[in-house]
Amino acid sequence: MKALTWHGKHDVRVDTVDDPEIVNSRDAIIKVTSTAICGSDLHLYDGVIPMVQSGDILGHEFMGEVVETGANSTLKKGQRVVVPFTISCGGCFHCNIKQYSCCENSNPAEKQDASATLYGHPMAGLFGYSHLTGGYSGGQAEYVRVPYSDFGPIVVPDHLDDEKVLFLSDILPTGWMGAENAEINPDDTVAVWGCGPVGLFAIQSAIVMGASKVIAIDHYPHRLELAKKLGADTINFRETDVREALMEMSGGIGVDAVIDAVGMEAHGFAYDNMMDMVKQTVGIGADRASALKQAILAVRPGGRVSIPGVYGGMTDKWPLGAMMEKGLQLRGGQTHVQRYTKDLLDKIEDGTLDTTFLISHRLPLTQAADGYKNFHDNQNEWTKVVLKPGMEA
Amino acid sequence: MKSDNRELGALAGAGIALGAAAVGAWLSTREKKHHPDSAPGWTQRRNFGDYEVVGRTVTIRKPRTELFAFWREFQNLPQFMENVEKITPKGSGGRAVWTIKAPAGQSVDIETEIAREEQDTLIAWRSVEGSDIDTEGRVTFEDAPGERGTRVSLLIAYKAPGGKVGQAIAKLFMREPEVQARHDLKRFKMLMETGEVSTSARRKDQTRAAQYQQENAR
Ligand SMILES: NC(=O)c1ccc[n+]([C@@H]2O[C@H](COP(=O)([O-])OP(=O)(O)OC[C@H]3O[C@@H](n4cnc5c(N)ncnc54)[C@H](O)[C@@H]3O)[C@@H](O)[C@H]2O)c1
Ligand SMILES: [Zn+2]
Ligand SMILES: [Zn+2]
Numbered sequence: 001m002k003a004l005t006w007h008g009k010h011d012v013r014v015d016t017v018d019d020p021e022i023v024n025s026r027d028a029i030i031k032v033t034s035t036a037i038c039g040s041d042l043h044l045y046d047g048v049i050p051m052v053q054s055g056d057i058l059g060h061e062f063m064g065e066v067v068e069t070g071a072n073s074t075l076k077k078g079q080r081v082v083v084p085f086t087i088s089c090g091g092c093f094h095c096n097i098k099q100y101s102c103c104e105n106s107n108p109a110e111k112q113d114a115s116a117t118l119y120g121h122p123m124a125g126l127f128g129y130s131h132l133t134g135g136y137s138g139g140q141a142e143y144v145r146v147p148y149s150d151f152g153p154i155v156v157p158d159h160l161d162d163e164k165v166l167f168l169s170d171i172l173p174t175g176w177m178g179a180e181n182a183e184i185n186p187d188d189t190v191a192v193w194g195c196g197p198v199g200l201f202a203i204q205s206a207i208v209m210g211a212s213k214v215i216a217i218d219h220y221p222h223r224l225e226l227a228k229k230l231g232a233d234t235i236n237f238r239e240t241d242v243r244e245a246l247m248e249m250s251g252g253i254g255v256d257a258v259i260d261a262v263g264m265e266a267h268g269f270a271y272d273n274m275m276d277m278v279k280q281t282v283g284i285g286a287d288r289a290s291a292l293k294q295a296i297l298a299v300r301p302g303g304r305v306s307i308p309g310v311y312g313g314m315t316d317k318w319p320l321g322a323m324m325e326k327g328l329q330l331r332g333g334q335t336h337v338q339r340y341t342k343d344l345l346d347k348i349e350d351g352t353l354d355t356t357f358l359i360s361h362r363l364p365l366t367q368a369a370d371g372y373k374n375f376h377d378n379q380n381e382w383t384k385v386v387l388k389p390g391m392e393a
Numbered sequence: 394m395k396s397d398n399r400e401l402g403a404l405a406g407a408g409i410a411l412g413a414a415a416v417g418a419w420l421s422t423r424e425k426k427h428h429p430d431s432a433p434g435w436t437q438r439r440n441f442g443d444y445e446v447v448g449r450t451v452t453i454r455k456p457r458t459e460l461f462a463f464w465r466e467f468q469n470l471p472q473f474m475e476n477v478e479k480i481t482p483k484g485s486g487g488r489a490v491w492t493i494k495a496p497a498g499q500s501v502d503i504e505t506e507i508a509r510e511e512q513d514t515l516i517a518w519r520s521v522e523g524s525d526i527d528t529e530g531r532v533t534f535e536d537a538p539g540e541r542g543t544r545v546s547l548l549i550a551y552k553a554p555g556g557k558v559g560q561a562i563a564k565l566f567m568r569e570p571e572v573q574a575r576h577d578l579k580r581f582k583m584l585m586e587t588g589e590v591s592t593s594a595r596r597k598d599q600t601r602a603a604q605y606q607q608e609n610a611r
Contacts, residue, residue, distance in 0.1 A: 110576055110601065136593040
């Protein structure tokens with residue numbers, strides 16, 4: 001089959017590789033009909049996530065048709081399913097309390113040590129990411145082996161197009177959980193850093209949850225435009241002093257909650273960001289967390305900090321004092337996708353959520369490498385790329 | 394007597410007497426004289442003399458009786474103990490022969506007997522007199538709070554035999570005991586909670602078991 005494989009920093013290629021097989025009894029094989037490139041893939045593309053190996057198949061947002069099932073899979077051949085990017089067993093302590101991205105069993109035993117050393121506990125398995133999270137072959141491929149297929153994938157009705165439901169795999173629940181972690185109350189002003197796909201869905205979710213005002217921050221005019229269309233106020237951080245603006249726009253109180261939908265590769269020329277960029281480049285392993293640090297200073301005392309943006313290591317000059325002295329609450333994490341899929345599918349069906357407005361490009365899988373390059377280099381126009389294995393080149 | 398041996402002896406006396414000295418060293422929380430805090434003995438910053446001692450605890454969301462019953466059928470253990478090829482019961486008294494994998498298709502046999510058994514609570518085994526490897530193992534099952542299932546603790550102690558040959562055998566028996574025990578116990582948890590052992594292999598011939606077989610076939 002054809003699959004997008006990683007070979008090093010800014011080097012991904014569509015290669016021919018062996019087809020996947022049923023290995024365990026709860027597996028299913030999915031024939032991919034649509035898959036997307038995520039901001040998290042860009043962290044792999046830039047080489048800032050450790051333990052990605054040459055030849056690894058990337059991709060964790062995908063859906064398709066069930067073509068093969070193991071003896072204990074509950075899926076049926078021919079069903080259309082969306083697959084959560086978090087692999088969860090459904091039977092462990094964490095799955096039982098719906099913290100699915102903390103599943104204790106989905107990362108193979110021999111792969112758990114690295115993340116356990118780095119973070120104190122092993123991470124769960126994720127598709128197409130890093131060997132820290134199991135080294136599972138990903139969804140930017142024609143076929144995928146899906147473990148625990150009786151638990152994760154959600155069957156979608158035929159009358160909903162791929163593009164409407166594809167993002168249930170990741171960025172829609174991620175934006176939703178990002179807003180949920182901000183604990184939004186009706187009178188709240190919420191600020192969202194980053195108007196990429198995750199930020200845009202967080203903005204939409206915050207509005208659906210009833211925030212009185214949502215302020216979106218980025219520097220790409222077109223992405224800010226999309227945020228505005230959703231109903232957000234906007235700040236271009238290249239043109240405006242973000243913290244001063246947020247204080248004024250929240251009546252001098254400060255915003256009630258902040259959402260970091262930027263992650264470990266923040267843009268900008270703030271002093272601390274430049275320092276971190278140098279360290280990241282020479283491999284010292286400092287995450288570029290300048291957006292998050294700005295958010296922590298901007299949020300009002302007693303406010304909430306939600307972090308859907310991905311971080312992988314350490315960061316310097318952490319505003320610990322602001323966190324403690326202002327009495328902030330921080331929440332983050334890889335998304336507990338399975339917790340939200342059913343409810344969000346309903347919200348797509350009844351029109352509460354628009355899931356297609358952010359798709360800018362559709363490409364055949366064979367042009368995936370182009371998709372990466374453009375999603376990375378031309379972020380203003382390339383807001384979301386959907387890859388279709390079946391599409392004519 | 395070497396000083397660390399003397400200490401092992403003292404611990405053995407204080408702990409549950411399984412016979413051999415090392416077992417006492419695992420025993421843990423109750424022995425206040427030697428263990429002033431409440432942490433399990435195997436987490437102490439000390440060495441256990443000639444013995445390698447490895448201990449690990451996991452919580453498994455299954456009832457104690459079910460886990461105990463599975464473990465007590467020693468033949469089941471190779472399903473999650475990666476370096477054990479097979480375990481063959483010998484007679485009805487709980488004796489068993491463990492066949493340990495070795496490179497180039499070789500294997501090493503160790504005969505064990507049950508040293509102690511408490512229904513649904515504890516199984517301890519040890520190598521019989523004259524074994525190439527002096528080893529003991531103990532697994533305990535304890536109810537976890539609320540709905541969390543069972544806390545399972547695995548303890549393995551073994552004494553590296555003298556001489557070059559002995560040491561080579563010991564290496565095979567447990568390449569990296571700490572790592573091995575940790576992974577084995579994780580795999581036990583997976584098997585019990587999910588019905589299978591997790592793998593990220595995309596194909597059957599890429600699983601660890603398949604790759605091991607391929608290596609040996611060469
Ligand atoms: N928690 C999860 O489970 C999860 C899931 C998916 C994605 N993510 C993460 O969410 C983050 C965003 O993903 P995405 O797909 O939207 O990526 P993206 O790269 O398309 O978007 C990031 C946006 O942040 C903007 N930005 C950069 N620096 C900024 C700054 N200093 N202030 C304000 N905006 C800034 C960029 O211009 C860009 O528009 C990534 O870190 C990704 O890894 C997390
Ligand atoms: Zn993602
Ligand atoms: Zn689980």
